[in-house]
Amino acid sequence: MRIIEVESYEKLSALAADIIGAQVLIKPDCVLGLATGSSPLGTYSNLVKRYEAGLLDFSRVRTVNLDEYCGLKGDDPQSYRYFMDTNLFNKVNVKKENTNLPDGSAGDMEAESERYEALVEALGWPDLQLLGIGQNGHIGFNEPEDTFPTKVHTVKLTESTIKANSRLFDKPEDVPTHAITMGIGAIMKAKRVLLIAGADKAEIVERAFRGPVTPQVPASILQLHRDATVIFSRA
Numbered sequence: 030m031r032i033i034e035v036e037s038y039e040k041l042s043a044l045a046a047d048i049i050g051a052q053v054l055i056k057p058d059c060v061l062g063l064a065t066g067s068s069p070l071g072t073y074s075n076l077v078k079r080y081e082a083g084l085l086d087f088s089r090v091r092t093v094n095l096d097e098y099c100g101l102k103g104d105d106p107q108s109y110r111y112f113m114d115t116n117l118f119n120k121v122n123v124k125k126e127n128t129n130l131p132d133g134s135a136g137d138m139e140a141e142s143e144r145y146e147a148l149v150e151a152l153g154w155p156d157l158q159l160l161g162i163g164q165n166g167h168i169g170f171n172e173p174e175d176t177f178p179t180k181v182h183t184v185k186l187t188e189s190t191i192k193a194n195s196r197l198f199d200k201p202e203d204v205p206t207h208a209i210t211m212g213i214g215a216i217m218k219a220k221r222v223l224l225i226a227g228a229d230k231a232e233i234v235e236r237a238f239r240g241p242v243t244p245q246v247p248a249s250i251l252q253l254h255r256d257a258t259v260i261f262s263r264a
Contacts, residue, residue: 030238030251030252030254030257030258030259031257031258031259032238032258032259032261033258033259033260033261034261034262034263035260035261035262035263036262036263037262037263038071038227038262039071040262041071041225041227041260041261041262042070042071042072042074042075042225043071043075044260045069045071045072045075045159045223045225045260046072046075046076046079048157048223048258049061049072049076049157049159049223050076050079050084050085052156052157052221053085053086053087053090054085056156057086057088057089057090058089058090058091059090059091059156059157060090060091060092060093060152060153060154060155060156061090061091061092061093061155061156061157061158061159062092062093062094062095062155062157062158062159062211062216062219063092063093063094063095063113063117063159064094064095064159064160064161064169065094065095065096065109065112065113066161068161068225068226068227069159069161069225070116072159072225073116073117074116076117076121077117077120077121080120080121080122085121086122087121087122087123088122088123088124090123090127091127091128091129091152092113092118092123092127092128092129093129093130093148093149093152093155093211094109094110094113094128094129094130094131095158095160095168095169095170095210095211095216096109096130096131096169096170096208096209096210096211097109097110097130097131097132097133097208097209098133098205098207098208099133099138099183099205099207099208099209100133100134100205100207101133101134101205102133102134103130103132103133103134107197107198107203108133109130109133110130113128113130129145129148129149129152131145131181131209131210132145132209133205133208133209138183138209139183141209142180142181142182142183142209143181145181145209145211146180146181146212146215149181149211149215150215154215154218154219154220155215155218155219155220156219156220156221157219157220157221157222157223158216158219158221158222158223159223159224159225160216160222160223160224160225160248160251161224161225161226162224162226162230162233162234162237162248163189163190163193163233164189164193164230164233165187165189165190165233165246166233166236166237166245166246166247166248166249167187167190167247167248168213168216168224168247168248168251169210169211169212169216170184170186170190170208170209170210171184171210171212171213171216171247172184172185172186172187172190172247173187173244173245173246173247174244174245174247175244176244177212177213177214177244177247177250178212178213178214179212179213179214180212180214180215181209181210181211181212181215182209182210182212183207183208183209183210184207184208184209184210185206185207186204186205186206186207186208191204191206213247213250216250216251217250217253217254219254220256221256221257221258222251222254222256222257222258223257223258223260224248224251224257224258224259224260225259225260225261226259226260226261226262227261227262228261228262228263230261231261233246233248234259234261236249237249237251238251238252238259
């Protein structure tokens with residue numbers, strides 16, 4: 030595992046975009062595993078700028094997102110599909126049919142979990158998986174548990190996760206209480222992992238990557254990944 034400390038969120042975002050952009054240049058038809066939340070916003074903005082400058086071509090790229098809220102349709106402004114469309118997909122030349130997220134509005138979430146697991150496997154797992162990290166150490170929506178969940182599954186969000194996400198909703202009670210997420214198994218099968226974290230995540234980064242590997246801190250499993258990079262902002 031490589032841990033790279035940079036001085037600011039701006040430098041973190043630029044470096045993360047450099048790494049993802051290099052993956053696209055090396056393998057134009059790569060599979061990118063993508064994440065949502067505040068941490069990757071700067072990274073996506075940098076990727077859009079590189080596309081607009083003619084430096085990147087996303088026309089053959091396939092994408093798989095980590096997770097989605099249960100109960101939200103893709104056109105809901107709070108959904109992760111909407112987030113990805115607004116912040117990246119609609120701003121570059123990726124083909125919409127090549128962008129994939131779990132369907133949070135599916136009637137049968139168990140069947141949807143099996144469908145999405147099969148889809149990610151059929152694509153050959155991500156060439157590069159982008160991750161953020163929650164204050165409790167979650168990656169995707171894999172919350173602290175007694176074991177590491179391996180496959181796509183639905184999860185009841187912890188109170189700390191709901192509280193952290195409530196800033197994005199008009200009212201705290203509007204925050205969904207469940208989500209569908211890739212499991213730890215899919216994340217660990219990614220050929221490369223890139224995790225980005227701001228200074229507000231200093232404590233959990235220390236616990237996750239300098240402490241024991243434990244499902245109580247889900248991100249700690251990345252210590253065992255064959256090619257993991259963490260970019261951490263000190264500012």
